[in-house]
Structures are given as structure tokens and as C-alpha cells.
Amino acid sequence: MDLVALLAIQVLYAIASLALISVGLAIIFGMMRVINLAHGEFLMLGGYAAIVATNNGVNIWLSMLVVAPIVVGLIGVVVERTIIRFLYGRMIDTMLATWGLSLFLVGLTTAIFGNTTVGISAPLGSFQIGAYRTSAYTLFVIAVAAVVLAAIFAVMRWTRLGLIARGTMQNANMAAALGVNPPRVYAITFGVGAALSGLAGAVLAPVSGVFPTIGVAYVAKSFITVIGGGAAILTGTVSASALFGTINQIATFVTTPVFGEVALLGAAIVLIRLLPQGITGRFFRRGL
Amino acid sequence: MMLDVQGLRTGYGRIPILNGVSFSVNEGEFIGILGHNGMGKTTLLKALMGFLPATGGRVMFGHDDVTTVEPYRRARLGLGYVPQGREIFPGLTVYENLRMGCSTQDSAEEDIIAAVLEEFPRLKALLDRTGGALSGGEQQLLAMARCLCGDPRLVLLDEPTEGIQPSIIDEIVETLQRLRAKRGLTMILVEQNLDFIAALSQRILIIQKGAITREVAPAELGDASLVGEFVGIAT
Numbered sequence: 001m002d003l004v005a006l007l008a009i010q011v012l013y014a015i016a017s018l019a020l021i022s023v024g025l026a027i028i029f030g031m032m033r034v035i036n037l038a039h040g041e042f043l044m045l046g047g048y049a050a051i052v053a054t055n056n057g058v059n060i061w062l063s064m065l066v067v068a069p070i071v072v073g074l075i076g077v078v079v080e081r082t083i084i085r086f087l088y089g090r091m092i093d094t095m096l097a098t099w100g101l102s103l104f105l106v107g108l109t110t111a112i113f114g115n116t117t118v119g120i121s122a123p124l125g126s127f128q129i130g131a132y133r134t135s136a137y138t139l140f141v142i143a144v145a146a147v148v149l150a151a152i153f154a155v156m157r158w159t160r161l162g163l164i165a166r167g168t169m170q171n172a173n174m175a176a177a178l179g180v181n182p183p184r185v186y187a188i189t190f191g192v193g194a195a196l197s198g199l200a201g202a203v204l205a206p207v208s209g210v211f212p213t214i215g216v217a218y219v220a221k222s223f224i225t226v227i228g229g230g231a232a233i234l235t236g237t238v239s240a241s242a243l244f245g246t247i248n249q250i251a252t253f254v255t256t257p258v259f260g261e262v263a264l265l266g267a268a269i270v271l272i273r274l275l276p277q278g279i280t281g282r283f284f285r286r287g288l
Numbered sequence: 289m290m291l292d293v294q295g296l297r298t299g300y301g302r303i304p305i306l307n308g309v310s311f312s313v314n315e316g317e318f319i320g321i322l323g324h325n326g327m328g329k330t331t332l333l334k335a336l337m338g339f340l341p342a343t344g345g346r347v348m349f350g351h352d353d354v355t356t357v358e359p360y361r362r363a364r365l366g367l368g369y370v371p372q373g374r375e376i377f378p379g380l381t382v383y384e385n386l387r388m389g390c391s392t393q394d395s396a397e398e399d400i401i402a403a404v405l406e407e408f409p410r411l412k413a414l415l416d417r418t419g420g421a422l423s424g425g426e427q428q429l430l431a432m433a434r435c436l437c438g439d440p441r442l443v444l445l446d447e448p449t450e451g452i453q454p455s456i457i458d459e460i461v462e463t464l465q466r467l468r469a470k471r472g473l474t475m476i477l478v479e480q481n482l483d484f485i486a487a488l489s490q491r492i493l494i495i496q497k498g499a500i501t502r503e504v505a506p507a508e509l510g511d512a513s514l515v516g517e518f519v520g521i522a523t
Contacts, residue, residue: 160387167377167388174375177337178438179363179392286418 002130007253009129013138014252015245016145017204021218022225023148023237024197029226030233031169031189034084035091037098039222040215041105042194046072046201047210048109051120060123065144068202069195076194080187088186102215109212119209137206144203148196153234156288165189166288224268230278235287239279244268290315290350290442290474291336297344298335305331307498308345313442313474318464320489320506321478328498329478330372333444336476337369338362349442364392368440372447372478374431378420382411385419385430389437400437407463408433425456432463442474449481461487482509 025039036042049071053063079101087094124136156162165185168175172182201210201218208214225244229236247267252260275282291313299305305328313319323329334340336347338359347355354362363369377385386404390397405412408429414422422430428448435443449457461484467473479485485492486506494502508514 163380163384163387164391167380167384170377170379171375173339173359174371174377175388175391176359177339177363177369177371178388178434179360180388181358181360 002132005129006132006134007249009134009138009142010253011246011249012142014249015241016142017207018221018225018245018248019149019237019241020141020145020200020203021197022222022229022241023152023234024193024195024200025219025222026226026229026233026237027152027196028190028193030231030236031165031193032088032186033091034088034190035095035098036193037095037219038079038102038105038215039098039197040217040219041102041109042072042076042197042215043201043204043218044109044210044212044215045075045105046198047205047208047214048113048118049198050202050205051118051210054120060120064202064205065199069199072198072201073191073195076197077187077191079194080190084190085183085186106212106215113212115212117209117211120206122206141203141207144199148199149234149238152196153288156234161188221264224265228268228271228278230275230280230282232280232284232287235284236278236280239284240271243271243279289313289348290317291476292348293336293345294348295345296332296335296342296347298331298340298342300331300340304343305498306335309495309498309500310345311493311500313476315441315474316468316472317491318468318473318475318477318489320485320492321476321495322480322482322485322492323495327495329495330446331498332495333369333371333446333476333478336444337367363438363440366439366441368435368438368443370428370431370435370443370445370448372450374424374427376419376422376427376430376434379418381416381418382422382430383415385434386437389434392438397437400439404433404436407436407467410459425452425459428452428456428460429463432460436467442476445475445477445479447478447480449479449484457481457484460484464488482515485509 021043024042025036028034028036046068049068050063053067054060058067083097083101084094087097122135122137124140126133126135156166164175164180168180168182168185176182225237225240228244229240244264244267248260248264251263280287289312293312294310296309297304297306309332321329321332331340335342338357342355346353349362349365349367352365354365377388380388386401387397390400393400410426410429411433414426419427419430448460465488477485477488486509489506492504492506492509493500494504504514
């Protein structure tokens with residue numbers, strides 16, 4: 001029974017971390033049709049922002065939950081205003097531009113921080129489940145993911161900003177004809193997506209450490225989750241994270257972490273083969 | 289004068305469509321625009337709304353020169369647009385579509401929507417349905433109601449009867465006549481349905497090869513030879 005509880009926590013953690021690293025990309029891709037190949041680097045910047053702030057005396061919780069999302073969100077707005085906004089509707093050009101941005105950010109952080117892994121200690125200890133011990137920080141990551149997803153749902157469903165974002169996503173010209181300023185909506189959306197990526201990178205920094213090329217590891221899983229989830233931003237992210245996270249963690253538990261990754265990728269291939277439009281292209285179509 | 293268009297030119301890429309359109313609209317007027325397919329009727333409305341950049345000429349909306357103004361700023365100045373094909377937000381509910389229409393308004397959107405729904409009672413029973421699940425006629429009513437939520441001073445209405453059943457066309461005519469009387473609405477109507485345009489318009493402009501070539505009274509639309517020559521539509 002203790003083992004089942006421990007496994008359940010690990011599965012929830014896998015789902016939560018997948019959802020966290022994917023939701024920023026899902027918002028940017030789902031709402032703006034921009035394939036942001038620098039998404040992994042936004043996560044990496046979030047990690048560095050949290051570490052630098054903490055090392056400079058800022059409370060670690062503030063560093064992770066406030067400083068990192070604000071810093072990366074502002075970087076996102078600058079990127080949108082200076083690069084992305086000139087490339088809307090040109091998907092290949094956007095991919096090339098964000099790929100270039102990704103290489104630039106990797107080079108810049110390597111020059112500043114060096115090609116070594118830096119980290120911060122998890123601010124929570126461990127707790128006992130019967131004969132086993134596990135990190136309390138795992139529960140914190142699960143809680144952050146749950147709060148972030150609930151907050152996005154609430155904003156999208158019940159606020160004027162969420163309504164305008166959904167309307168603009170569906171028909172930007174018509175939204176403009178009704179007085180909405182689409183470029184402003186896009187800038188805010190890109191900034192929010194980047195901020196969420198920064199938050200995810202910061203929250204996961206104590207677990208994984210941070211190094212300049214860590215974004216590569218994040219971006220593949222993020223894209224798999226977003227594509228597997230389909231068009232509905234939130235429902236798609238949650239459902240794909242639940243599926244892939246569960247498969248990944250159970251396979252890891254039964255065999256090894258390497259095979260767990262292989263199982264995740266295999267599941268993604270099967271899913272896209274069976275459901276080319278992703279999970280929400282077939283199920284939960286009215287989900288957000 | 290509410291709208292003054294002088295020598296307006298625009299097109300798609302290098303293909304010119306409007307070759308110097310000039311006309312004006314007074315406050316409270318309903319103006320109809322008729323012409324063959326491909327003569328530039330829809331392009332004219334898109335250009336007036338700012339979706340196509342003017343390559344020449346000038347558009348004055350009230351005292352504002354809006355020739356190079358972005359669409360969302362024109363909407364905030366009081367230009368309303370009901371496009372061809374309705375362009376309802378398909379994934380939003382009817383109520384959310386109406387809320388989108390309130391984007392330019394500062395007052396409580398519940399009150400604005402309640403007032404607009406009084407003019408479109410058919411929509412009251414559909415508020416929780418998604419826009420994409422409505423019939424063409426219901427979508428047209430929603431598109432008009434959504435536009436009115438922004439309290440526009442001038443409405444650009446593009447082919448509202450296209451693909452709509454006759455009973456709803458009658459409802460649209462009655463609604464627009466009522467709105468003209470109650471709200472003093474000003475409107476530019478692009479339409480191919482001669483009965484519809486004659487029932488609503490005070491003057492009708494004929495557009496040919498991207499320019500306004502003639503102005504006729506609604507009663508003249510009964511002249512089959514004129515209609516055939518300038519409009520190319522059987523009565």
C-alpha cells in the first residue's frame with residue numbers, strides 16, 4: 001500500500017512537471033499559431049533567473065514564483081515586439097527566427113554562466129510514507145501545476161481578458177472590427193506564455209539543476225505534449241500530460257528511467273498515428 | 289456629414305480593385321450599394337473598415353481622417369462592421385459573442401447586451417449555444433446584434449441576406465427599420481437582393497469597375513433595363 005501511494009505521487013509528479021513545462025508553449029502555439037523553438041530556452045532562463053536571484057539574497061520562494069516569471073515574461077514581450085510580430089502567419093519564418101533566438105540564448109548564457117550545471121537546494125525536506133521516504137518538494141511541484149492550470153482556466157473562462165484572447169485566437173480580424181487591438185493581445189499572450197515557461201523552469205531548477213543547453217531536454221517533451229493534446233490549450237495539455245506522464249512514470253518504475261523516456265516517446269508516436277489532431281481533436285472538443 | 293470618401297483606391301497586392309471611389313453619407317442615412325459580382329462592393333466595405341490599405345484617396349469619418357487608421361481604432365471611433373459570411377466566433381457562446389461586441393464600451397456589458405437583445409428576441413433562447421451551432425439566419429442576427437453592442441455611429445453591412453431563409457430576411461428588414469427609427473442608425477448596405485435593398489435604402493449607389501458611377505432612387509430598381517445594365521441581376 002505504501003508503495004502504491006509512493007508510485008501515485010511519482011505519477012502525479014510526472015504529470016505535473018510535463019504540464020508545467022508544456023503549458024507556456026501550448027498558450028503561445030494554441031493561441032497565436034507560433035511555433036516557438038526557443039521555448040526550452042525560456043525554461044532555462046527561468047531556472048537561471050531563480051538561481052541568480054536566490055544567490056543574491058532574494059527569498060527562494062519569491063525567486064521561483066515571482067522573479068523568474070516576471071523576468072522571462074518581460075523577455076517574452078521584448079521578443080514578441082522585436083521579432084515575432086513581424087512574422088505572424090509565416091510559420092516557417094517564425095520557426096527559423098525562434099531557432100536562431102534559441103541558439104543566441106544558449107550562447108549568451110554559456111558566455112555568462114559557463115557550460116556547467118548550477119543549482120539551488122530544494123527548499124523542502126522529505127517525508128515518510130510507511131517504509132519509504134520521498135521529497136516534499138514533489139508535492140509542491142504538483143501543487144504549483146494544479147494552481148497554474150486552475151488559474152489559466154479561471155482567466156480564460158471567466159475574465160474579459162480571457163474572452164478577448166479566445167475571440168482573437170478564433171478570428172483576429174473580426175476581433176479588430178469590434179475594437180480589440182490584436183497586436184496588444186498577441187504581446188500579452190506571448191508574455192504570459194513566456195512567464196509560465198519561466199515559472200516552470202524555476203520550479204524545476206532545484207530538481208534538475210540548470211545549464212545552458214537544458215532547454216533541449218525540455219522542448220522535445222513540451223512539443224510532444226502540446227501536439228498530442230491537440231487544439232484545446234488547457235484540456236489538451238492536461239490530457240496529454242496525464243497520458244504521457246503516467247506511461248513514463250510506470251515504465252520507469254517497472255524498468256529504468258531510460259526505458260521510461262522511450263515509452264513516453266513510443267506512446268506519443270502511437271497517439272499521433274491514431275489521433276492526428278491530438279486528443280482534443282477527438283475527445284473533449286468543447287474543452288478550453 | 290458622417291462619412292466622406294474621396295478618390296479611394298485599394299486592391300489586393302498589385303491587383304487594383306477600387307479605382308477612385310467617391311461618395312458621402314449623412315447622419316441617419318441608409319445607403320445601398322449595388323453592382324455586378326467582382327466590381328468591388330465587399331472590397332469597399334473592407335477598405336472603409338481598414339482591412340485593406342488605401343493606396344490613394346481619403347476617408348473622413350466625422351471630423352477624423354481615418355484613411356490610414358487601423359481597424360480596431362476605426363471601431364472605437366464608431367464604425368461597426370457586419371461582414372459577408374457573418375464571421376461569428378464559432379467556439380464562443382452567443383452571449384460571449386455579444387460580450388466581444390462590447391469591447392469598445394465602458395458601461396456595464398450586461399445592460400448593453402440586455403438592451404440589444406430586446407431588438408433581437410430570437411437570440412434570447414440561444415445565449416448558451418456556441419456560435420458555430422447556429423443556423424445561417426441565427427448567425428446573421430447574432431452578427432448584427434454583436435455589432436450593435438458596440439453602439440456604432442455607422443454600420444457597414446455586407447450581404448446580410450446571403451443564404452438566409454425568407455422569414456429571417458423579413459425579420460432583418462423589420463429589425464433594421466425599427467433600429468433606424470429608434471436609434472437613428474446610419475448604415476451602408478451592400479446587397480444583391482433588390483427587394484431588400486429597396487426596402488431599406490434611401491439612395492442606392494451603383495459601383496462599376498471599382499468606382500461609383502451612378503446614384504439611383506429605390507423606386508428605380510423596378511426598371512428592369514437599368515437593373516440589367518448596371519447591376520446584372522434579374523428582378
